[in-house]
Amino acid sequence: MKLELTINGTANSFEMVNPAPDCRFRLADGPETAAQVEMPEPGVYSVLVGGRSYDARVEETPGGLVVVIDGHRFEIDVRDPRRRSRKAAGRRGEGAQEITAPMPGKVIRVLVQAGDPVKAGQGLVVVEAMKMQNELKAQRDGAVVRITAREGATVAAGEVLATIE
Amino acid sequence: MRTLREMGIATVAVYSDADRTSLHVRMADEAVHVGPSPSAESYLRLDRILDAARQTGSEAIHPGYGFLSENAEFAAACEEAGIMFIGPSARSIEAMGSKTAARKAAIAAGTPVVPGTAHDIDLPQARQFGHEHGYPILLKAVAGGGGKGMRRVDREDDLESALRDAASEAERSFRNAEVYIEKLIDRPRHIEIQLLGDRHGNMVHLGERECSIQRRHQKVMEECPSPLVALHPEMRAAMGEAAIRAARAAGYYNAGTVEFLVDEERRFYFLEMNTRLQVEHPVTELVTGLDLVRLQVEIAAGGRLPFSQEEITWRGSAIECRIYAEDPYNNFLPYPGKLTRLTRPLGPGIRLDGCVYDGWTVPMEYDPLLAKLAVWAADRQQAIERMIRALREYDVGGIRTNVGFFRQILEDEHYRDGKLHTGFIEEFFERQGPPTEPEEMRAVAALAAVLHTAGRNGHTGEAAQAASSAWLTAGRDALLR
Numbered sequence: 001m002k003l004e005l006t007i008n009g010t011a012n013s014f015e016m017v018n019p020a021p022d023c024r025f026r027l028a029d030g031p032e033t034a035a036q037v038e039m040p041e042p043g044v045y046s047v048l049v050g051g052r053s054y055d056a057r058v059e060e061t062p063g064g065l066v067v068v069i070d071g072h073r074f075e076i077d078v079r080d081p082r083r084r085s086r087k088a089a090g091r092r093g094e095g096a097q098e099i100t101a102p103m104p105g106k107v108i109r110v111l112v113q114a115g116d117p118v119k120a121g122q123g124l125v126v127v128e129a130m131k132m133q134n135e136l137k138a139q140r141d142g143a144v145v146r147i148t149a150r151e152g153a154t155v156a157a158g159e160v161l162a163t164i165e
Numbered sequence: 166m167r168t169l170r171e172m173g174i175a176t177v178a179v180y181s182d183a184d185r186t187s188l189h190v191r192m193a194d195e196a197v198h199v200g201p202s203p204s205a206e207s208y209l210r211l212d213r214i215l216d217a218a219r220q221t222g223s224e225a226i227h228p229g230y231g232f233l234s235e236n237a238e239f240a241a242a243c244e245e246a247g248i249m250f251i252g253p254s255a256r257s258i259e260a261m262g263s264k265t266a267a268r269k270a271a272i273a274a275g276t277p278v279v280p281g282t283a284h285d286i287d288l289p290q291a292r293q294f295g296h297e298h299g300y301p302i303l304l305k306a307v308a309g310g311g312g313k314g315m316r317r318v319d320r321e322d323d324l325e326s327a328l329r330d331a332a333s334e335a336e337r338s339f340r341n342a343e344v345y346i347e348k349l350i351d352r353p354r355h356i357e358i359q360l361l362g363d364r365h366g367n368m369v370h371l372g373e374r375e376c377s378i379q380r381r382h383q384k385v386m387e388e389c390p391s392p393l394v395a396l397h398p399e400m401r402a403a404m405g406e407a408a409i410r411a412a413r414a415a416g417y418y419n420a421g422t423v424e425f426l427v428d429e430e431r432r433f434y435f436l437e438m439n440t441r442l443q444v445e446h447p448v449t450e451l452v453t454g455l456d457l458v459r460l461q462v463e464i465a466a467g468g469r470l471p472f473s474q475e476e477i478t479w480r481g482s483a484i485e486c487r488i489y490a491e492d493p494y495n496n497f498l499p500y501p502g503k504l505t506r507l508t509r510p511l512g513p514g515i516r517l518d519g520c521v522y523d524g525w526t527v528p529m530e531y532d533p534l535l536a537k538l539a540v541w542a543a544d545r546q547q548a549i550e551r552m553i554r555a556l557r558e559y560d561v562g563g564i565r566t567n568v569g570f571f572r573q574i575l576e577d578e579h580y581r582d583g584k585l586h587t588g589f590i591e592e593f594f595e596r597q598g599p600p601t602e603p604e605e606m607r608a609v610a611a612l613a614a615v616l617h618t619a620g621r622n623g624h625t626g627e628a629a630q631a632a633s634s635a636w637l638t639a640g641r642d643a644l645l646r
Contacts, residue, residue, distance in 0.1 A: 001631070003615060005611055005614065005615070007607060007610070007611060012611065014611055014615055016615065016631045019631055019632045019633045019636070020616055020619075020631065020632035020633060020636045021632075021633070021636050023612060023616075023631075025608075025611075025612055025615075027607070027608040027611050027612075030604070030608060033605075033608055035609065035612060037612070037613075037616060039616075039620075043617065045612075045613040045616060045617070047609045047612060047613065049605060049608075049609060052605070054606065054609045056609060056610060056612075056613035057506070057560070057562065058613055058614060058617040059505055059506070059562050059563060060621075061563075065614045065617060065618070067610040067613050067614050068560070068562065069602075069606055069609065069610055069613075070557065070606075071556070071557060071568060071569045071572060072569070072600065072602045072606060072610075073565075073569070074602075074607065074610040074611075074614075076610065076611065076614035078614055078615055078618040102498070102500065103499065103500055103501050103502055103529070104501060104502075104529055105529070129499060129501065129529050132498065132499060134495075134496070134498050157502055
């Protein structure tokens, strides 16, 4: 059974060969790994790999899952390949990017409009919160499909401000 | 509040709308609402704070730090109302509160100061200063701190626009557009001296703190002793005496801190004086074994200093990290939001001061400071190891914090060698990017995410095949317990 994951912005395939608790799985082109998994607390996974002990805490956020292991943070999106958007089909590692507000704030400036081509790292929307202005950027090259942000509007954390494809 | 509890003194918390469920309100014996969330409508309203004191029959006010703590008008209003202000006199706040007035007082006391103007300047005066002392120079707000209203200028051509920007930012932050000018010292170290004086004319210094690790001119890590002073111990007495001279010139009493910049030749220059208790006071408390808040209250009540300068000792090493809800790898972008999980570090030598609890929401109206994590150990190397251990145990979920960033700094060779200066963080980012994770850890994270999705979606969907039915059911039962 194969799934598609995005880990900290990078796409990876994931294959589960044997289910929990005695997992065998493969991440992208990596080796097939055996892992014994238990869930000692809700959202906490104790994973033993070759005798090494990992304590993984999973948080659900508006933008997807966040897995924290020993202070290292992984933003992970788990997608079922059968439900992938038709537009993105066949283009490995690409698909719709939703630019979301990382925290509550106010939209100060919208730098692009629908139809504009954008490059990775290009600024799209500027949001102000806690007396600081922050420019939200495109993660990958693409074109602006839709801008939902309005200058002057207050936004909540996780609210979609723009969609790039 | 903890000290007041220990002293058997009842406490009253004042709070704005955003802080209704803040920890200080929950801990206090009484609480009074002082207004809507914006500080200008609540915490900065002298009248409302005084009303709260009168209404509850409070005998004293501890102004904390920030807000009205260095507001001479407020201190005077307390004096008039017959309410004890736990701090210095209104007059000495005034003498030391304005940066330019403080410089004047320091110069008069014979304390070395950074070359600069003792008064606010206009463009022609700024140009003149640049000609005399050369560039780079620093424009600074007369009425404030925390990096606001501050601009570095490297060339005369940039002076006009820099002055304009600094003045307007100062106006917005402190309602005072006055700007003064200083020569910029290269790679300075920020070393400050803690002072304590009673109302009977006795004053001592409690040693130094090094606060060179800053971002946006705000301190994020502090330590006592300073690694530089540890190598050159005669600096402590020299800086201590210079600080006392400057403070006495202003008629100062209670707790206060004199800040110095130290150049690469170990010359120190008076920068400014903070006429209040400071955020980083725990590292001094840990190394001297004193409770500064207790001493503040006793002094305010008329007590004498219970020790002389010779009786003060410094033992071991303390480091403090200011835990902020922000992402250091994205320009320190603030991250207000709800804490979904909190595990605090415990064990020997750990001190955690903060307002954070599981389920609390970081408000976006104020500074995103969550807590101050301080450690004490027998020497600096052990303090570093202890802090790393404490940071590993400190698990905050739901928002981003700078915990991982501090871990990187503590592992950094330059930090460990004590090679600190106020540009440390900028240079650090030139040396280091965000921490990289081991490949296997990444794979485990992916596995956890997949299993979690399976558990959430129940027995449907592709991800469900990731876990056996029995395992999924057992997991869901645990969640429902």
